[in-house]
Amino acid sequence: xxxxxxxxxxxxxxxxxxxxxxxxxxxxxxxxxxxxxxxxxxxxxxxxxxxxxxxxxxxxxxxxxxxxxxxxxxxxxxxxxxxxxxxxxxxxxxxxxxxxxxxxxxxxxxxxxxxxxxxxxxxxxxxxxxxxxxxxxxxxxxxxxxxxxxxxxxxxxxxxxxxxxxxxxxxxxxxxxxxxxxxxxxxxxxxxxx
Numbered sequence: 001x002x003x004x005x006x007x008x009x010x011x012x013x014x015x016x017x018x019x020x021x022x023x024x025x026x027x028x029x030x031x032x033x034x035x036x037x038x039x040x041x042x043x044x045x046x047x048x049x050x051x052x053x054x055x056x057x058x059x060x061x062x063x064x065x066x067x068x069x070x071x072x073x074x075x076x077x078x079x080x081x082x083x084x085x086x087x088x089x090x091x092x093x094x095x096x097x098x099x100x101x102x103x104x105x106x107x108x109x110x111x112x113x114x115x116x117x118x119x120x121x122x123x124x125x126x127x128x129x130x131x132x133x134x135x136x137x138x139x140x141x142x143x144x145x146x147x148x149x150x151x152x153x154x155x156x157x158x159x160x161x162x163x164x165x166x167x168x169x170x171x172x173x174x175x176x177x178x179x180x181x182x183x184x185x186x187x188x189x190x191x192x193x194x
Contacts, residue, residue, distance in 0.1 A: 011069060011072075012069060012071055015062060015072055016069075016071045016072045016075035017075065018059075018062065019059055019063060019072055019079060020075035020076075020082075021079065022055050022058065022059045022079065023059055023075070023076055023078075023079025023080055024083040025055055025083070026052045026055035026056045026059065026083065027079065027083025027084055028083045028084075028087040029048045029049075029051055029052040029055070029087070030049075030083070031083065031084055031086075031087025031088060031091065032048060032090060032091055033045050033048035033049050033052060035087075035091045035096075036048065038167075039096050039097040039167075040097075040169065041096065059076070095143070095145035096144065097143075097144050097167060097168070098141055098142065098143055098144065098167075099143075099144055099147055099165050100139065100140075100141055100165070100166045100168050101139070101141075101142055101147070101151075101163060101164075101165050102137065102138070102139050102163060102164050102165075102166070103137070103138040103139075103154050103162070103163035104128075104130065104135050104138075104161070104162045104163065105135065105136050105154075105158045105161045106133070106134070106135060106158070107127060107134035107136050109136065109161075111157055112125075112136075112154065112157040112158065112161075113125050113138060115153050115156075115157060116138075116150070119149065119153065119177060120177030120178055121140045121142060121146075121150065121177060122140060122141065123138060123139070124138070124139045124140070125138045125139070126139075138154075141168060147165065
């Protein structure tokens, strides 16, 4: 009678779990690294890249060495998917970067620029002609973390306002709310604080 081979816990359970969590970590770091690079955080991105690739090489070595089963491969793919999600979630919570908010409101709507100024935002408004008549273009540059507040001010002032939000790669000077300290502003714009 043939003896039943013992269950290989390492190959079928432990290694796939290690691969899954390592892959989550390395892809999360990779996602954040890419976003930091796009937002101009050039000093942090290489460090994240180093750790990311170190983890990736370690995981690949383990898979090619000992994980010759479908569970390890599924753990690798699953870790990649979950890592992307977690990386985007973390980046969203960090709210790094600046945005340009452009609102188009009817020319007769008053108070939007005043309400934004009251909160400390710099605002530029321009009279323009829209497809239905005179309009006002209102521009402001905000930190990503301030977007919900600015969007609420716009919607409270004119609920049917059309507004767009774009990523801002770089800017020079500006007017920002007091909570946005001079040190943070100077760091973002690449100037030395006094």
